[in-house]
Amino acid sequence: MSQELLLVIALALIFDLLNGMRDASNIVATMISSRAFGPRTALGLAAVAEFLGPFLFGVTVAKTIGDEIVQSNVLTLSVILSALVGAILWNLITWYFGIPGSSSHALIGGMVGAVLIGAGLEAIKFAGLYKVLIALFASPLIGFLIGFAVTRLIYFLVRNATPRINSLFKNGQLVTAVAIAFSHGTNDAQKTMGIIALSLVIGNVLPVFQVPTWVIAVSAAAIAIGTSLGGWRLIRTLGGKFYKIRPLHSFSTQLSSAGVILAASFLGVPVSTSQVVSSAIIGVGSAERVSKVRWSVAEEIMTAWLITIPASGLLSAGTCWLLANIVP
Numbered sequence: 001m002s003q004e005l006l007l008v009i010a011l012a013l014i015f016d017l018l019n020g021m022r023d024a025s026n027i028v029a030t031m032i033s034s035r036a037f038g039p040r041t042a043l044g045l046a047a048v049a050e051f052l053g054p055f056l057f058g059v060t061v062a063k064t065i066g067d068e069i070v071q072s073n074v075l076t077l078s079v080i081l082s083a084l085v086g087a088i089l090w091n092l093i094t095w096y097f098g099i100p101g102s103s104s105h106a107l108i109g110g111m112v113g114a115v116l117i118g119a120g121l122e123a124i125k126f127a128g129l130y131k132v133l134i135a136l137f138a139s140p141l142i143g144f145l146i147g148f149a150v151t152r153l154i155y156f157l158v159r160n161a162t163p164r165i166n167s168l169f170k171n172g173q174l175v176t177a178v179a180i181a182f183s184h185g186t187n188d189a190q191k192t193m194g195i196i197a198l199s200l201v202i203g204n205v206l207p208v209f210q211v212p213t214w215v216i217a218v219s220a221a222a223i224a225i226g227t228s229l230g231g232w233r234l235i236r237t238l239g240g241k242f243y244k245i246r247p248l249h250s251f252s253t254q255l256s257s258a259g260v261i262l263a264a265s266f267l268g269v270p271v272s273t274s275q276v277v278s279s280a281i282i283g284v285g286s287a288e289r290v291s292k293v294r295w296s297v298a299e300e301i302m303t304a305w306l307i308t309i310p311a312s313g314l315l316s317a318g319t320c321w322l323l324a325n326i327v328p
């Protein structure tokens with residue numbers, strides 16, 4: 001492997017690590033806020049499940065990211081490097097300010113921005129790009145609707161229950177939390193796998209696109225380590241700023257989110273865990289009472305979602321231009 005390829009792989013794993021740190025909040029925030037588990041226990045449980053996820057559920061999302069969005073035969077490693085730099089920079093900016101942005105959006109925006117500058121419009125496979133964009137923008141609405149429907153169903157089923165039913169939802173989060181961690185590791189870690197495998201093809205290490213076992217292992221490990229480190233600023237945003245999270249809310253959110261993300265993973269489409277979980281939290285709260293949700297916080301997050309793709313795209317495009325015109 002060339003030094004440039006090793007640098008690209010290192011940046012991809014850094015992106016993966018940051019993704020895990022950011023999305024730790026999506027996995028454990030409601031669990032911690034509902035007092036089902038302590039922070040360290042919740043993060044440790046999520047990290048182990050995330051590492052195992054890609055080994056259990058396959059790598060179809062990695063193929064979409066690495067083989068269905070861009071033409072590998074016309075790309076250079078500097079283009080992939082630029083895409084990762086833009087995505088990482090935007091993730092750091094949103095992470096610093098405690099905004100639940102989307103690493104998935106940042107990566108797609110970074111790829112498009114860098115490829116447009118480094119290889120031109122013809123290097124983009126629009127059928128694959130449209131597939132990804134539709135999934136990214138439809139998944140929040142689906143997360144909201146599923147969260148709303150699941151919560152209404154649960155309220156109907158337990159309408160005559162005593163307050164002791166809360167212990168069922170509290171203990172049940174052991175299953176739903178593992179499920180959402182599996183789904184996150186399955187979907188999000190595969191995005192890094194796709195980038196690394198694409199880089200191996202561009203760097204002439206692989207003759208055709210495939211995901212080696214070592215790529216699965218290091219990508220899963222990076223996102224698991226990131227999750228174990230946690231993202232406390234974002235945990236506060238997701239866990240408390242929408243409304244007071246109770247065990248039923250947390251159980252419903254995790255069950256709904258895990259279902260949506262796992263379904264997307266089986267279909268081979270990347271989705272944003274932060275979008276799905278945040279919208280599910282809103283759907284769950286709305287099912288109880290629309291006025292219960294602090295919609296101003298939801299509006300701030302939606303604004304961050306809308307600007308992520310163009311912002312990361314501009315950062316990546318600028319990086320690619322600098323590498324081509326200034327850096328010797």
